[in-house]
Amino acid sequence: MAQAKNHFEVLGVPVSFTVALDALDRAYRNLQSKVHPDRFVNATEAERRVAMQLATGANEAYQTLKHPLKRAIYLLEMRDIDVRSETSITMEPAFLMQQLEWRENIEDARAARNLGRLESLHDELIAEKRVRFSHLEKLFGSGAFQPACEAARQLLFIEKLEREIGDGIEEMDVA
Amino acid sequence: MAYSDKVIDHYENPRNVGSFDKADEQVGTGMVGAPACGDVMKLQIRVSKEGIIEDARFKTYGCGSAIASSSLITEWVKGKTLDEAGSIKNSQIAEELALPPVKIHCSILAEDAIKAAISDYRKKHVEESAGPSSAADAPGAGATV
Numbered sequence: 001m002a003q004a005k006n007h008f009e010v011l012g013v014p015v016s017f018t019v020a021l022d023a024l025d026r027a028y029r030n031l032q033s034k035v036h037p038d039r040f041v042n043a044t045e046a047e048r049r050v051a052m053q054l055a056t057g058a059n060e061a062y063q064t065l066k067h068p069l070k071r072a073i074y075l076l077e078m079r080d081i082d083v084r085s086e087t088s089i090t091m092e093p094a095f096l097m098q099q100l101e102w103r104e105n106i107e108d109a110r111a112a113r114n115l116g117r118l119e120s121l122h123d124e125l126i127a128e129k130r131v132r133f134s135h136l137e138k139l140f141g142s143g144a145f146q147p148a149c150e151a152a153r154q155l156l157f158i159e160k161l162e163r164e165i166g167d168g169i170e171e172m173d174v175a
Numbered sequence: 176m177a178y179s180d181k182v183i184d185h186y187e188n189p190r191n192v193g194s195f196d197k198a199d200e201q202v203g204t205g206m207v208g209a210p211a212c213g214d215v216m217k218l219q220i221r222v223s224k225e226g227i228i229e230d231a232r233f234k235t236y237g238c239g240s241a242i243a244s245s246s247l248i249t250e251w252v253k254g255k256t257l258d259e260a261g262s263i264k265n266s267q268i269a270e271e272l273a274l275p276p277v278k279i280h281c282s283i284l285a286e287d288a289i290k291a292a293i294s295d296y297r298k299k300h301v302e303e304s305a306g307p308s309s310a311a312d313a314p315g316a317g318a319t320v
Binding site for chain 2: 083084085086087088089090091093095096097099100103107153154156157159160161
C-alpha cells in the first residue's frame with residue numbers, strides 16, 4: 001500500500017504556507033478534468049471507483065489549501081500541532097479584552113440595526129485579519145511553529161467575529 | 176443540539192450578567208477563550224475584606240452551554256471563600272447542566288475563568304496573603320486599601 005498523499009502532494013504544489021493561488025487553481029482544475037466522471041463512462045467499476053476517490057481527494061485538498069487559515073491549521077497538523085484542540089484555552093488578557101470589545105461593538109450595532117456601523121466594523125476586521133495573516137506567513141517562513149499555532153488560534157477568533165458581523169449584515173438585508 | 180432544561184433556563188434567564196470595575200481592589204477578573212469555537216468569557220468576582228465572594232458577574236459570547244455554564248458558576252461562587260470557589264470542578268457544572276460530551280469544553284471554560292478571576296484578585300492582594308492561603312485565615316487587620 002502506498003502511503004496516502006498529503007494535500008500538497010495531491011495537488012503537486014510545494015509544502016508551504018505561501019502558495020500561489022492561481023497555481024493552486026490550475027493544479028486543481030487540471031486534476032479534476034483528468035478524473036472527471038464523464039471520462040469514465042466506459043470504464044470498469046474499479047476504475048470508476050479510483051477516479052471517484054481521486055476526485056474527492058483533490059476536492060478536499062483544494063478546499064483546505066485555498067483557505068489560508070485551514071491551510072495553516074493543516075500544515076501545523078502535519079507537524080502534530082493541534083490548533084483546534086478542544087481543550088486548548090486562550091488566556092492572553094490583552095487579546096481577550098480586545099475580543100470582548102469587538103463582541104460588544106458587534107452586539108451594539110446589531111441591536112441598533114446599524115448597518116453602516118457593521119460594515120465599518122467589517123472593514124476594520126478585514127484590515128486586522130490581513131495584518132495577522134502576513135504575520136502568520138512570517139512565522140511559518142522562519143519555522144516558528146509554536147508561535148504560528150498561537151497566531152492561528154487567534155485567527156480562529158477573528159474568523160468567528162467575521163461570521164458574527166456577516167450574520168448581522170444578513171439579518172438586516174432580509175428584514 | 177438538544178439542550179437540557181437547566182441549560183435553557185440559564186440561557187433564557189442568565190443570572191449575574193454584567194460587569195464590575197476591573198480596577199476595583201475588591202474585584203478579580205478572569206477572561207478565557209476557546210479557539211475551537213471562538214467563545215469568549217469574562218467572569219468577575221467581588222470579594223469582601225474577609226475573603227468571601229460577595230457577588231459575581233459574567234459576560235459570555237458563545238453558545239447556550241457556555242452562557243449557562245458561566246451563569247451557573249456565578250451563582251455557585253457567591254458566599255464561598257476563594258479556596259472553595261477555586262475547587263469547583265468543571266465536571267460538577269457539566270453534571271448539573273447535563274451537558275453532552277461535545278459541550279464539556281464549555282464547563283472547562285467556566286472553571287478556568289473562575290480560577291483566573293481568583294488569581295487576578297490574589298495578585299492584587301499579594302502582600303496581605305503572605306501567610307498560608309487556607310480558607311479561614313483571611314487577615315482582617317493591616318490591609319492597606
